[in-house]
Amino acid sequence: MxxxxxxxxxxxxxxxxxxxxxxxxxxxxxxxxxxxxxxxxxxxxxxxxxxxxxxxxxxxxxxxxxxxxxxxxxxxxxxxxxxxxxxxxxxxxxxxxxxxxxxxxxxxxxxxxxxxxxxxxxxxxxxxxxxLAPTETVHGVMMDVFGIGVLITGKSGVGKSETALDLITRGCRLVADDMVEIKRVEDTLRGTCPELIRYFLEIRGVGILDIERLYGVGAVKQFDYIDMVVELEAWEKGKEYDRMGLEEESVEILGISLPKVTIPVKPGRNIAMIVEVAAKNNRQKRLGYNAAEELDKRVRHSIEERRKAFDNRSEL
Missing domain, CATH: 3.40.1390.20 (HprK N-terminal domain-like)
Structure with missing residues (x-):
């Protein structure tokens, strides 16, 4: 404004x-x-x-x-x-x-x-x-996943709200469902929910849930700062999905780049658990440890050691 x-x-x-x-x-x-x-x-x-x-x-x-x-x-x-x-x-x-x-x-x-x-x-x-901060409203779900602000996006019906409910039962906190108001405050993005629908969650087949009344004040949060974006998409047969995590995605919101993880959704996958792990993995990366890079480093070191051993045997 x-x-x-x-x-x-x-x-x-x-x-x-x-x-x-x-x-x-x-x-x-x-x-x-x-x-x-x-x-x-x-x-x-x-x-x-x-x-x-x-x-x-x-x-x-x-x-x-x-x-x-x-x-x-x-x-x-x-x-x-x-x-x-x-x-x-x-x-x-x-x-x-x-x-x-x-x-x-x-x-x-x-x-x-x-x-x-x-x-x-x-x-x-x-x-x-x-x-007065620049503002943008996006369709999605905002969660506090054990201290990590996660914006969950995806097409309607992909399972964003169901994932949020599962995360709430695992101890995470709901910030917003359906509409997330994002404000740029200096170099951070602050996500919150319009007051009219604050702490309400829509679950298809059940209806509207009041998370604060069902799970208590510890299950909700008025606002949080966005640390990463998780996009849920329906699993496409034949599509190549990132399995190593070496190629990091990002998305820009209000001029600020955020790390992004795309999670394919299909029956049998525990999406809430994957989102939780993705959030914790993102925190590790921010602290300077990247598991994918560490494994890649070990593999390269192993290959180099084998190459040296082969060269030594060849010389003999």
Whole structure:
């Protein structure tokens, strides 16, 4: 999303509403950057960026407190004449009467938080970062497989939800079924589920299951970071499938490349167990150990040793 509506930010953040402007439903925030307008309180506006969330921390608050009432009014009047989206007062400081009066005059929303300025800025940056992050929705299942975020994809009816249910019974956690909302947060991909269908799982022949109620809160997770993609596809007779794992697949989502494993599905295969092993194997690769490469190295070493032994016998 290119912007965040101020009303949505207020709904997400646990902040006291001191004054709500009439156009709060229309005010948009386009950046994750936060400003502390200390220089503006001192009268310097040359490099002022007014479209950011503005926070009055302890330094700014005490600076304004020590001003005479008339000067404080003039200072805040000029500040609020700029198109600032919202002013947040940190540390539960008292809101100056002049600030409240001028907020009504200029139509600016005033919020207040009880946290320190740095913690408040951190919370706002995280919230705005998630809301403004590039987003993509994919059809699939998202699971936390013993600490590995696995996105399971495949055509409809291939068995993604059944595999997820089997993984849940093995101790894994459901993040999303059917629709996975993916956000790029810096260099990571964060997967979650639309709130409307969160923790519900559809099993053909059974119907809709509420996993949280059936298996408890330990069987679900609100979000997870995607470490790998597993694609399920119907087994095709005659098709060559990777048996060694030396040729690693990858898939790109929102500009980030992820390792991918393609698992052919046919009756008799325990797909959940294979997905679990694939996740654990992926973790080993991330830690620097690749079983396929290790076996290939041993085989090559064995062949080389045999070749040397043969050459030595030939010389004799």
């Amino acid at each position: 290119d912007y965040v509506l101020l009303k949505d930010l207020i709904g997400e953040m646990n902040l006291e509403v001191v004054y709500l402007s009439d156009d709060v439903n229309k005010v948009k925030i386009f950046t994750t950057e936060i400003s502390r307008p200390g220089l503006q309180m001192a009268g310097y506006y040359e490099k002022f960026v007014p479209d950011r969330v503005q926070i009055l921390g302890s330094a700014e608050w005490h600076f304004l407190r020590d001003m005479e009432a008339e000067k404080r009014y003039a200072t805040l009047d000029k500040f609020l004449s700029y198109p600032v989206p919202v002013i947040v007062v940190a540390r539960n400081h008292q809101v100056f009467p002049e600030l409240l009066e001028l907020a009504r005059k200029h139509g600016k929303t005033i919020l207040r938080g009880n946290k320190s300025t740095s913690k408040l800025i951190n919370d706002l940056v995280i919230n705005l970062g998630l809301s």
